[in-house]
Amino acid sequence: MAAEKKVFTDSEFIELQVQRYRPRYLKEESEFKKCTTNAERMNFFLNNEEEVAHIKSKIQQIKPHVTKCDIRASALRKLGNVQFQNKNDKDALKLYTQSLSFAKSDEEVSFAYGNRSAALFYMGFYEECLEDIDRAFKHGYSESRSAKLFKRKEDATKAYSSRKKVVKVKTYEIPQSEMNPSIQSARNCIEIQTNEKYGRHIVASRDIAIGEVLAVDKPYAVALHTDISSDRFLFCHECLKHCYNVIPCLNCNEALYCTEACKAKAFQNYHKYECLILPYVGQLLGIKFDFWLFSLKITLLVMTEEKNDETMYRSDRYKEISELEDHSNADSLEKTYVSALLSANIFVLIKEKIKIFKEFVVFEEKFKELFFSHQQMFKVNAVTIISSHENDKFYTSVTGLAIYSFYSLFNHSCYPNTFWNTYESTMVVRASLPIKKGEQCFISYGPYFAYDDKTERQKRLQRLYRFTCGCRACEENWPKVTFLTAIVDHKDIKQVIKKLTENQALPPPRYILSLHKGLETAYRILDGTS
Numbered sequence: 001m002a003a004e005k006k007v008f009t010d011s012e013f014i015e016l017q018v019q020r021y022r023p024r025y026l027k028e029e030s031e032f033k034k035c036t037t038n039a040e041r042m043n044f045f046l047n048n049e050e051e052v053a054h055i056k057s058k059i060q061q062i063k064p065h066v067t068k069c070d071i072r073a074s075a076l077r078k079l080g081n082v083q084f085q086n087k088n089d090k091d092a093l094k095l096y097t098q099s100l101s102f103a104k105s106d107e108e109v110s111f112a113y114g115n116r117s118a119a120l121f122y123m124g125f126y127e128e129c130l131e132d133i134d135r136a137f138k139h140g141y142s143e144s145r146s147a148k149l150f151k152r153k154e155d156a157t158k159a160y161s162s163r164k165k166v167v168k169v170k171t172y173e174i175p176q177s178e179m180n181p182s183i184q185s186a187r188n189c190i191e192i193q194t195n196e197k198y199g200r201h202i203v204a205s206r207d208i209a210i211g212e213v214l215a216v217d218k219p220y221a222v223a224l225h226t227d228i229s230s231d232r233f234l235f236c237h238e239c240l241k242h243c244y245n246v247i248p249c250l251n252c253n254e255a256l257y258c259t260e261a262c263k264a265k266a267f268q269n270y271h272k273y274e275c276l277i278l279p280y281v282g283q284l285l286g287i288k289f290d291f292w293l294f295s296l297k298i299t300l301l302v303m304t305e306e307k308n309d310e311t312m313y314r315s316d317r318y319k320e321i322s323e324l325e326d327h328s329n330a331d332s333l334e335k336t337y338v339s340a341l342l343s344a345n346i347f348v349l350i351k352e353k354i355k356i357f358k359e360f361v362v363f364e365e366k367f368k369e370l371f372f373s374h375q376q377m378f379k380v381n382a383v384t385i386i387s388s389h390e391n392d393k394f395y396t397s398v399t400g401l402a403i404y405s406f407y408s409l410f411n412h413s414c415y416p417n418t419f420w421n422t423y424e425s426t427m428v429v430r431a432s433l434p435i436k437k438g439e440q441c442f443i444s445y446g447p448y449f450a451y452d453d454k455t456e457r458q459k460r461l462q463r464l465y466r467f468t469c470g471c472r473a474c475e476e477n478w479p480k481v482t483f484l485t486a487i488v489d490h491k492d493i494k495q496v497i498k499k500l501t502e503n504q505a506l507p508p509p510r511y512i513l514s515l516h517k518g519l520e521t522a523y524r525i526l527d528g529t530s
């Protein structure tokens with residue numbers, strides 16, 4: 001379906017739906033206005049028997065997507081063979097993985113692994129190649145073809161042991177001695193404060209030098225985007241790790257994992273439920289909206305989380321997520337109405353297909369409320385993850401979603417003094433300018449004063465995040481500094497980048513360039529420092 005291929009931002013998606021449901025909203029507006037909580041907003045639709053019956057009948061008419069099918073697996077594998085013969089190894093590899101995701105019988109599974117091992121061999125991923133050969137044999141790879149596979153195993157083993165360069169994903173951990181005693185993900189140079197203007201915010205507890213790491217935050221949860229582009233076959237559904245030889249879920253063809261451990265963890269925690277609605281969710285409303293599956297995942301995680309009353313600000317606990325700002329009441333009533341209506345549809349689908357609420361009426365009420373509240377919270381706090389792989393020649397990127405509890409406390413400035421980048425899904429925040437003790441640490445949520453007018457910036461922040469920016473650049477109405485983009489390669493900028501990356505696990509320099517473009521220069525020019 002064409003609609004599924006387009007990656008909508010949440011606001012674009014909801015805005016389109018708002019137009020669609022306007023006549024109905026206008027009729028029901030005055031009644032809906034009386035709802036004050038997210039549970040009441042969901043129940044506005046779910047307590048309406050006619051509405052629920054209508055949703056159920058739509059669900060009954062859905063023909064679920066085929067999840068496992070040897071004929072399709074074989075066709076995809078053959079398409080992979082064509083790419084392989086044309087030496088397009090990476091395209092071949094993706095098609096073999098797609099084939100694997102559909103493969104039902106052991107024979108098809110073993111062929112897909114066997115063929116993928118050839119693409120991996122020619123791409124130079126010998127370890128992954130050897131893993132796939134073992135998997136092919138485990139699934140009973142046909143004896144008549146085994147000789148080829150044994151030979152590849154021998155060649156890959158030789159090549160693997162004699163290779164010089166090992167590609168390692170860069171990572172960063174805060175050293176034990178520098179850990180913040182009261183914030184799990186922060187270094188001991190920052191603290192959380194609260195004031196009327198900004199709510200909670202991050203402040204330097206000592207002078208911080210340019211390039212210093214402030215926080216290394218792990219997400220509470222992540223989700224691959226639901227766009228069906230073939231890049232999703234190169235990432236782990238559970239941890240977003242980039243992986244050339246993912247293994248499929250046994251039931252569906254959408255979830256693939258980097259290891260058996262990730263597969264088992266995902267299945268146990270949420271995927272055994274998610275898997276049941278995947279063949280339907282895109283068809284019920286004509287689109288598979290990322291926030292629905294992500295919210296389902298977090299709602300299921302919450303239900304099984306162990307209690308932890310520690311006073312430290314934690315990144316791996318739901319309590320912090322539940323306290324994040326959501327500005328539910330700042331959205332227009334019409335948008336809230338439409339979001340609740342769509343969520344109610346998905347909730348009925350969940351109830352029909354997952355059947356986890358049979359005995360737990362209280363659980364069902366809680367689930368319903370959280371399922372909608374999480375989507376409201378994502379609008380302000382969800383982070384798009386871009387994965388890049390500069391270390392190997394098969395560069396690729398994919399977008400996922402993540403939710404971080406500590407990183408979400410950083411406020412925005414159009415003249416930020418920190419920047420972030422992700423290592424797989426770990427978020428590292430560094431100082432891009434020197435920060436004095438007592439100063440607030442800001443990130444940019446998108447707009448920079450150097451490139452956009454104040455009105456444009458404020459409009460964007462209001463539309464996407466529902467607040468009026470009160471940063472220094474906005475309050476003092478700084479002029480744009482567009483010429484800066486022209487000098488990003490100036491040797492002084494290179495010097496700044498060198499300082500930024502010295503002794504750190506290096507973020508790719510192009511990230512710094514694209515994220516901060518000329519801001520370091522702006523800093524030098526405006527404040528006269530270098």
Ligand SMILES: C[S@@+](CC[C@H](N)C(=O)[O-])C[C@H]1O[C@@H](n2cnc3c(N)ncnc32)[C@H](O)[C@@H]1O
Pocket residue numbers: 197198199200201324325327380381408409410411412413465466467468469470471
């Ligand atoms: C991701 S949260 C940041 C943490 C938040 N201050 C809290 O107390 O949880 C984003 C919200 O912080 C506030 N905020 C962030 N940057 C701001 C700014 N430049 N001016 C005014 N308010 C801001 C807005 O309420 C915004 O919706």
